[in-house]
Amino acid sequence: MGNNRRTFLKAAGISALGIGTAPVFNLFASSKPAATKLTPEFSQKKSALPAKHWGMVIDTRKFKSKEDLEPVIEVCNSIHNIPHHEEKNHEIKWIWEEEYEHAFTDAENKYINEKAKHLPFLVLCNHCENPPCVRACPTKATFKREDGIVLMDFHRCIGCRFCMAACPYGSRSFNFRDPRPAIEHQNPNFPTRMKGVVEKCNFCAERLAVGKLPACVEASKGAIAFGDLDDPNSTVRKLLEANYSVRRKPSLGTEPSVYYII
Amino acid sequence: MNDKKIIVAGLIIFILIVISPFLYNLGNSAPAPEIELSDKAKAAGQCVESKDFMKKEHMQVLDIWRNSVVREGKRIYTNTSGKEYNMSLSTGEESCLGCHTDKAKFCDRCHEYASVSPYCWDCHTDPKEMNNGK
Numbered sequence: 043m044g045n046n047r048r049t050f051l052k053a054a055g056i057s058a059l060g061i062g063t064a065p066v067f068n069l070f071a072s073s074k075p076a077a078t079k080l081t082p083e084f085s086q087k088k089s090a091l092p093a094k095h096w097g098m099v100i101d102t103r104k105f106k107s108k109e110d111l112e113p114v115i116e117v118c119n120s121i122h123n124i125p126h127h128e129e130k131n132h133e134i135k136w137i138w139e140e141e142y143e144h145a146f147t148d149a150e151n152k153y154i155n156e157k158a159k160h161l162p163f164l165v166l167c168n169h170c171e172n173p174p175c176v177r178a179c180p181t182k183a184t185f186k187r188e189d190g191i192v193l194m195d196f197h198r199c200i201g202c203r204f205c206m207a208a209c210p211y212g213s214r215s216f217n218f219r220d221p222r223p224a225i226e227h228q229n230p231n232f233p234t235r236m237k238g239v240v241e242k243c244n245f246c247a248e249r250l251a252v253g254k255l256p257a258c259v260e261a262s263k264g265a266i267a268f269g270d271l272d273d274p275n276s277t278v279r280k281l282l283e284a285n286y287s288v289r290r291k292p293s294l295g296t297e298p299s300v301y302y303i304i
Numbered sequence: 305m306n307d308k309k310i311i312v313a314g315l316i317i318f319i320l321i322v323i324s325p326f327l328y329n330l331g332n333s334a335p336a337p338e339i340e341l342s343d344k345a346k347a348a349g350q351c352v353e354s355k356d357f358m359k360k361e362h363m364q365v366l367d368i369w370r371n372s373v374v375r376e377g378k379r380i381y382t383n384t385s386g387k388e389y390n391m392s393l394s395t396g397e398e399s400c401l402g403c404h405t406d407k408a409k410f411c412d413r414c415h416e417y418a419s420v421s422p423y424c425w426d427c428h429t430d431p432k433e434m435n436n437g438k
Contacts, residue, residue: 080357080384082353082382082383082384083382084372084376084378084380084381085380085382086377086378086379087379090379185375187377193374193375195374195375197374228434230394230429230431230434231395233394233395233427233428233429234427234429236423236426247377251377251379
């Protein structure tokens with residue numbers, strides 16, 4: 043093969059052609075933009091309950107025994123498809139009972155009165171104003187809504203359990219097992235969870251969205267009040283004004299939205 | 305260039321090996337699945353957007369819906385022509401499954417054919433399957 047001007051020009055021509063094809067191929071390969079741009083709108087239901095900061099007041103004077111707590115816990119478990127695992131380590135809890143010294147570790151006196159000692163307390167996610175779980179979550183699966191509710195987006199949860207380590211109230215549970223076989227009666231109006239996600243109380247966000255109060259509030263026969271903490275005329279604010287109340291572990295600065303009237 | 309025969313034979317064998325999977329499956333490809341619409345869906349005539357759009361983009365629609373409902377608390381979808389819909393995959397009459405009542409014939413057929421396994425049903429429940437299963 044003689045290395046002459048003719049062969050050089052041939053090679054140069056073919057190379058130029060080769061370089062030129064790439065943009066043409068890219069042009070054909072790129073997907074066409076959607077033919078019509080849709081402009082849907084998203085809005086809340088008209089019946090949705092509005093608030094700036096949802097809060098709960100639990101009147102512990104009205105819960106005298108474990109029997110009083112049971113219907114409240116039961117209604118939550120059944121509507122939210124919460125599984126019942128025999129193994130204690132696999133337990134899933136949204137709202138459950140706790141004794142005084144475990145619930146209020148800040149207020150742990152050496153001697154407490156008999157009533158507080160034996161009274162069962164309802165505990166749940168505190169929907170903190172300053173939620174440590176939200177800061178810990180690497181995927182923003184748990185987040186604080188504008189109305190103060192700390193919610194879980196199960197779609198995004200990767201099951202790392204940082205939030206469980208961050209929550210000082212033990213309000214979060216991890217699905218170590220598939221929850222479905224452990225649900226007695228599935229409620230078709232609420233999804234279940236899957237193995238490998240964390241779950242917790244959602245302040246019944248799905249009920250507030252359609253104008254209903256949380257299920258535990260309805261089942262408590264007036265012992266639990268629910269309302270807007272930012273509204274001075276709300277039932278919760280009136281109750282807090284008239285009665286002495288405490289919150290769980292206030293020294294941590296998480297600012298719980300669940301108050302207890304003692 | 306005395307190896308022409310060997311080179312051509314080698315090339316033919318190489319090409320045959322490369323296209324062997326296609327030859328193997330020639331003629332026995334499964335027919336595209338027929339989607340069966342429920343009576344309710346037929347009566348409604350149109351989904352939340354046009355049929356063509358839903359065919360291509362229903363996964364994006366569902367993704368946008370779940371973010372809107374879960375993260376923003378907005379549950380009403382007003383489509384381009386101004387009609388309002390409740391955003392829900394599986395709960396109640398006014399949900400995707402409320403209209404497309406037969407998940408097996410509507411969702412699963414196509415998903416199986418296309419060999420996609422969306423994880424919707426790990427958590428969301430099909431009322432029909434629930435009644436049969438338990």
